[in-house]
Amino acid sequence: MKYQPRNKALVLLADGTIFYGKSIGIEGTATAEICFNTGMTGYQEIFTDPSYYGQIMVTTNAHIGNYGVNDREVESEGIKISGLVCRNFSFIHSRPDSNGSLKDWFVKHNLVAISDVDTRALVSYIRENGAMNAIISTDIENIDALKEQLARTPKMEGLELASKVSTTEPYFVGDENAPLKISALDIGIKKNILRNLAKRGAYIKVYPYNASFEEMQNFSPDGYFISNGPGDPEPLVDAQNLAREIIARDLPLFGICLGHQVIALANGISTYKMHNGHRGINHPVKNLVTGKGEITSQNHGFAINREETEAHGDVEITHVHLNDHTVAGIKMKSKNVFSVQYHPEASPGPNDAEYLFDQFIENIKKSKA
Structure with a gap:
């Protein structure tokens, strides 16, 4: 050369x-x-x-x-x-x-x-x-x-960026004859998340960042998913209202990263800008339910408030980051809802966190029974 x-x-x-x-x-x-x-x-x-x-x-x-x-x-x-x-x-x-x-x-x-x-x-x-x-x-x-x-460059705190990366029109992923249907909110969704849902027997319709519950409900889905994405979660009012509607109806809901933060905000738990975010494929997380450790892929500069989560009567912390003890996963005690701050589809473990997709599918099947 x-x-x-x-x-x-x-x-x-x-x-x-x-x-x-x-x-x-x-x-x-x-x-x-x-x-x-x-x-x-x-x-x-x-x-x-x-x-x-x-x-x-x-x-x-x-x-x-x-x-x-x-x-x-x-x-x-x-x-x-x-x-x-x-x-x-x-x-x-x-x-x-x-x-x-x-x-x-x-x-x-x-x-x-x-x-x-x-x-x-x-x-x-x-x-x-x-x-x-x-x-x-x-x-x-x-x-x-x-x-x-x-x-003149705006700061990340308070910045809404989901609209910059979301699809503008709904689209489908997977086999239309699959046994399960999922409505997914795209606030920055990664392709491998959709592949992981599709290979587990789901037909997914992906909606723009500002889709309403009524729009996503028209697909007659068996479950709902809120994706990862960029920016501050607090300005995503439409996504938070969507999550509240899904939660109120006790429908199966799974959120990843930004979706996790949206679900927390929908429950009245605040988020904050981190001094430094978590970005890499070697972040240790402990599953408090099983007691097992997971090596995870993470990419976020915001986190949910741990004290408020612990004080919430209907939200349980399921995962914690072992480096700084930030909240890495939650579930609702009375609703069919859970979320994680990290990326199970990225498979750094390589398979430490794939069970989360299986858990979502099982939650959907139980709700249909």
Whole structure:
């Protein structure tokens, strides 16, 4: 491969701190909240996860791009991150069944990415000082202009982003002759969630983020699902009202990540912005019902209030994060409702959390009996 000179680039944080690196060859600027993911693999799934919409991703794994991209390994249509910061970017990929290089994929989607950044120092800084907005750019000579642009970037707290990634029209997934029917609310749904439900005998109709209970009920579903997604859960008033309607009728309901937070809010439990979110494929969770530990994939910057959950008379904590004891799962005592803060479809264990889909299907079958 012929050597090509690469322009300098930078990461400018909201507090004025700057980290320098090099452009991978795509000139431009991107602003968003900056976050990091500790996963050692699965970068393509991360980049296409709708939950990362509106975020600049810092990867802690030292090598990104070494196995290229594959059309089958996407969680949505197109890249959802706002930009990428990494240590070593591989322009050459070596996996036999890849469909091309990561660089070409980024060029196709016009994604600004910079490498040769001291990501260990950057991640340590974010961990110490908390999540904040940032700007990455190849225009390193105009720091003042970049600071002005960064100052205009809205903060994640209070930001509604589900409407930016949700489907605009309902669509179907699975076999229409399947024995079970599920109405799913798309507030940033991942494709592998739908695959996991479909392979368990469900025919799913996926609805836009602002769908009403009446719209979803017209499908005559056996159960309801509220998906993962980006942004602050508090502005999702329509989704919270939907969850309240489902809960009031004691219909089977399962929520993942943002859906978990929506269900908590529907029960009067507040959410809060975390100092640093949980993002990676190595997060330890304890199932308080079984006493077993699970290695989980997580991607969230908000969490539900533990004290309020413990004080709630009809909500039980079923899972806790072992690193910081945040709530990782709940269920309602008198209703057919449960949710988790992590991603069972991502299979980092690899099968530690797949039982949650089985549990949802069993809940639906029991309600039909």
